[in-house]
Structures are given as C-alpha cells and as structure tokens.
Amino acid sequence: MSTTTVTTTINHFINGAETAGEGDRTTPVYNPATGQVSAELRLANRADLDTTVAAARKAADSWGDISLAKRTAVLFKFRELVAEHVDELAQLITAEHGKVLSDAKGEIGRGLEVIEFACGIPQLLKGDYSDQVSTGIDVFSFREPLGVVAGITPFNFPVMVPLWMAPMAIATGNAFILKPSERDPSASLLLAKLWKDAGLPDGVFQVLHGDKETVDGLLTHPDVDGISFVGSTPIAQYVHETATKHGKRVQALGGAKNHAIILPDADLDNAADHLAAAAFGSAGERCMAISVAVAVGDAADLLVKKVEERATAVKVNNGTVPGAEMGPVITPASKERIVKIVTEAEQAGAAMVVDGRDLVIPGH
Template sequence: MSTNGRLLNYINGQWMESGAGAFLDVKNPATAQVMAQVPLSPAEEVHLAAEAGVKAFKHWRRVPAVERVQHLYKFKRLLEEHRDELSRLITNECGKTYAESQAEMQRAIENVEVACGIPSLMQGFNNEDIARGIDEHCFRQPLGVVAAITPFNFPGMVPLWFLPYAVATGNCFILKPSEKVPMTMQRIFQLLEQSGFPPGVVQVVNGAKEAVDAILDHPDIRAVSFVGSTPVARYIYERAARAGKRVQAQGGAKNPVVIMPDADMDMTTRIVADSAFGCAGQRCLAASVGITVGEARNIFVEQLADAAASRKVGYGLDEGVEMGPVITAESKARIEKLIALGEQEGAQVLVDGRNKKVKGYEDGNFVFPTILDHVPPKSEIARTEIFGPVFSLMHAETIEEAIALVNDRSYGNMACIFTSSGAAARQFRYEVNTGNVGINVGVAAPMAFFPFSGWRESFFGDLHAQGMHGVEFYTETKVVVERWPKEWSRKF
C-alpha cells in the first residue's frame, strides 16, 4: 500500500506512486505517532483515473447485473474476514473506540449486502398497449464514471454508502478519501482488487483541494457524492452542478433532542450520552443540543452531567475506553475555543472537558465530554456545528416551544424526542423540519435499505445516499416506445 511510508493511488488496476509535490503526515490522534504520508495528488492523476474509467465503462456496463454483483459478494466476504483488522485501522487513524469501529464496519458491510440485490433494485417497468399495438418500457442505465469525496469521521462506512451502488448499477467509480484518514481505504481497495473488479472500475486518488476541483470539473465524471461540512458541501454542489453533474452533498448538522417529562430518564440519559459523546461527537448524527420540557429538566440535567463526568476517555484500543480523541490538534483547539465562546455568550459550563490529559497519551488530541447549560437560543454557539464532545442544554415549558426551538436553525439532519406519549411523538415527527427523526432513539441512522435523509443546509441535492436513492442517483431512465406492425414482419 505504500512506498517508503508514502501511500499509493490505485488507478486502472495498478498501485501507483503519485507525482505529488507535497505529502501530509497521517497521525494517530491518540498518540500523535506518524503512521504514513498521503500524497496531495495533482489534477493530472484524477484525469488519468477518469480516462481509465471511461475506457472500462464501455465493457463494464455490458456485464449483466447478476455477474457484476458476484464481485460484491466476494468483496462482502473479504470485508467480514478482515473486519477486526479494518476496525483496528480505523481506531488508529480516526481515534474512535474499537467497538465504534466495529459498528462502523458492520454498517459498511450492510451497504454492500444491499447493493448485491441490484438485479432486482434497478429493474424498470413497462406497459403493453399504451395505444393500439404500441408498448412502452422504462429502463435504468448507468451514468458512466462517477466519484465520491468522503470525510474523516467514518473512513470505512461513508465510502461504502456510494461505491457498492455505483458499481453494481454498472458505473465506474473514483474515490477521493479524506487526506486525514486515507489508510482504511487503502486496505479496503486491496480487498476490492482481490474481488476481481476489472481495471478502471474502482479507483482511488488521494489528495486535497486540487484533486477535488479536478473531480468537479472533469467533463467525463458524470456524478459526485460528498459528505462533509456545509460550506464545503455548498461549494461542491455549486461547482459540480455548474459543470452539469449530478450531485448529492451531505453537509453539517446541529442535532437537537427533546426530552419530555414522561420519558424514561435512566434510558434517556444513557442513550443521549452515547449519542452526544460517542465517536467524540464527530459524527453528523451526534446529538448536540438537548431541549428539556417542563419538569424533565430537574432530573435529566443532573443525570447527564454525571454520565459525562464519568465517561472513560483514552486510546480506543485500550480496554474499557468509552471515548477517544478528536481527529487533530487543530480540531481540539477549535472545539475548546468554541466552548470558551459559549461561556462568553452566557452559557454555564456544567461539565468542562478542556485542558485535560490522558495518562500515557499526553500528546493525544483529547477533549473530554463537556456540557453547556442555559445556552441562549440565538447565540452563535447554539447555531455552530462544534463537531466535538460538547452538548448544549436549553429549556422549554411545552412541546410546541421545544419544536419551535428545533426548527429555528438552518440545519435539518436529525431531531429526536424521548417520551412515552404516542401523541407527543406523532406531533414531533410530523412538525420537525429534519430528514432523519428518532423516537426514543439517540442516533437515527437509517439502515442501508433506507436513504440517509438530511434536509435544508444539511443536504444539497435531491437523491440521498443508500438504498433506492443510491440506485436512482447512479442510473438514468430511458423510455422506449415501440410498435411492430404485422405487415412489416411479413416482408422479412
């Protein structure tokens, strides 16, 4: 996977050294140890991959769907066989706990499994006799060469939101993984290579902005998938759409959870703590704002503070660790600066996770669980995606007031409610302006056969990742209207 510690690109079925003029260190966020160097590949290497994809597509699109998915079946088996190895790799380059990495790989494998059903999922439809003697058919056909630009927080799962559906439907796929966590995909692409995909069908080009812009501008890349922050998602969407491409761009989030007085407080506290502080808060479905309703405030705040203060933080491969570090030293500094901003804006720091060390890992990027109480709803901290283990608390008197607080934000990724009232749950799911809704669930992550349905500034595009949305995104419909008069047949 590397030459002298420098990671390689996988282009046209070959592992290749990049001609990049610059490389970045890939560091273990818990130890600060340099594990590898990733090339910032130039645009020319994206162009090379696109050309290889165009060439491969001419053959790959003609391979029957039942044959295409045989490669995915083998790939799924290899992922299962190497799940422990991949989970350890994710923990070392991303920082999450081993259990969290295991769960991530399970979700990744589930997407491959769903895509194996493509012979049924991409079926078209037809009608006989739309007029006398005339039939009409609708077929789904692949687009050609497609690409994905993926984030650091789920280096194994998010690329597999896209790749299996793209190749199963007959497209050729280029991945630009996050330059912060490129090692997981290097290993997974070795498994893809073993799965027997023809050269040019699956490719990986490492890099940063130059590689991204080359993907967005290349005329032969028909569609782009992205997951990351909202400012970058908007940039991806605008530039790729201007070039005539299909785009699905998942942006940021500020996910609220509403706690009703009739909720099971012990269960709610445990689930919300796992949602807020799991993966060190570095996931787009992390609970980041808690809104208590009425008397719920009296119990929930104290219990959550105890859960946050007692959470074991450390290196994700060590036994008993419940939360790892954030991805970089820069991220740690930014998160701690935002905590200070919240304090300046009037929030009370109920549990403070700043300026703490983990014994044996003093150079790690650790921010401990933090709770800000009485966060002003109109403050900057209430509207900024922190992307760290920081949970903000607000308080309302009625469910209507709580729903108004949920909807008074630009993001729309997820909202959750904890209650024993079916009426309150129905009112909540009906009225909140988010694409993913949880009822007594802290992380409303859709299964692989459902779309990951962000709204508003959490998503730019029409068709989301996963399931039938993925199939529709990577195919275009062709309608055929045909007539075969009998008198024509008699001539031959």
C-alpha cells in the same frame, strides 16, 4: 505537536495497483491520540487525475456490459472479504481517526449492510413496460449505468461513507473513483485491495488522494459523469454548484446536527443513556452527536443530573486501549474549536456541570 520518524508513504490505487503517481506534493497523516506523524500521503496532480479518469472510463465501458450475475458474484465475494477484515479495517480507522475500536467496527457493520443491499441489485434494476397507454402506443423504460462516478468522503467515517457509495455505483455498472479524506486515508487502500481480491476488474474502483486541487479536478473533468459528496454544508454547496455547472449529476450531503427534546413524562434514564452515547460516541464527530438537548419543564434538573453521572463515567483513552469509550478528536484545531465553544458558553452564563477542557491522558 510532536513528531516521529516517518517510515510509511501512502500511495494511490489506480487501475488495479498501488502507485506513487506523478505528483510531488505530500501531506502528513497523524495519529490523533499521540500527535505523532504516522505516514506521508501522496497528493495527486492533474496528470494523476487524468490517468485515473481515463482508466475509469475504459473500465466503465466494459463493466457496464457485464451480466448482473457476474457483477453480483463480485459483490458477494467483496462482502465476504470485508467481513473477514473487520479487525484490520477497524485498527486502521482508530489509528488515523482516533475513534475507539468498537465505534470503528460499528461503522464497518453499517457499510456491510449497504454491500448486502447492493447484492440484491438485479431486482432494483428492472425497467417498466406499459401496454397500450394510448391507441397503438406502448411505454417502456430501462436503466443504464451513468459511467464514471466519483465519491468525495469525510474524515469521520472513512469506511462507512465510501461503502454507502461504491457498492451501489459498482453494482449498477459504473466505475467509481474514491477521493477520501486526507486525514485518515489508509482504510480506503485496504478497501481497494479487497475489491481487487473479489475479482473486480482493474479501473472499476480506484483511490485518488488529494486536496482541493483534486476535488476541483473531479468536479470539472468532462469524463466524470456523477459526484457523490458528504461533508460540511459550505463545501456541499460548492460541490453542488460547481459540478452541476459542468453537467454532472450530484449528491451533496451537507453537515447535519441532531437535536433532542425531552418531555417531563419521558423515561429519563433511557434519555440520559442515549444523550451520553450520542455526545461521546466517536468523540462527538458525527451527525448523530446531538449538539442540543432541550429539556421541558420538570425534566430539566433531573435529566442534567443523570447526564452528569454518565458523562463523568465515560472512559477516555487512546482508542486502541481495551475498555476505552471515547478517543481523541481528529486534530488539535478541532480541540481548540470545542474548547472555545465551551469557554464562550461559560462566559455567557452557562453552568459548567462537567468540564473536560483540561483533561489529560498520560502519554498522549
């Protein structure tokens, strides 16, 4: 892998400001299209973690008491700012993840939908009241913020998945700590700045970069009340087991793989369109990739031909190039794993209808 001179250092965002923190470890961030190092990412140590959690705890105590009207005013402003910065966010995603700009803008659109949903949170926060459930006994319920929650998010959707989590946590009165993937961290920092510009108090949304040391710290820290995770199934199991052992509420979403079944009476052109879009969108690095398609009976041969036509027509290039439809996978290791799977399938007798193992994009 080639490298170039690094001029950028990516910092944390703690208590309302960018900061280098106290940790002395860094890790390179690559442009997957070129293989070149684009930045060095600072990794948190225990002191950085404690500082971040303490700021979140202090912020949560006051943010949870702020009126819903003021909370939703911040959310409406944040939604406006994200919409204004779609192009900038998309460029950051493409530069570090590799997906084409249209894919990047699509994931931001999905994130905006969650922000818009969170803007209507007052209706969802209402409690219940039941009169005279038994003689002289009434029952009521009310909803309260949990406190400090942390989100641990994957590389494949560096804006969409944080926006699944943070707007809902913040709208309901919690402070949120984001630990994004080390592979494409820059979009998270821009989100943090947009939250601040929207009027969110310092400490309510923070970004803490790190690796397993930071993850373990969040899972076990006594002042972190909840964890939300999206990633591989083995890590999801580890996150769930570790955090629940330490008394935290946990969402742990593990790896998903979609399958498709195509029956003989299906619209095969429509099916082939969707199979190609699923396979090659975001270079297949998403749960919607459809790793397996089962064609039933007479559908098989014709469907393979139609998918072949669409596969060979896919425009593969750097995600920033106009008209590109598929960019690179995230790391050389990912490419090697995919090539290994295809090679093993061929050795087992699979027919190679389209073979992209030796594809080279000039200059990349």
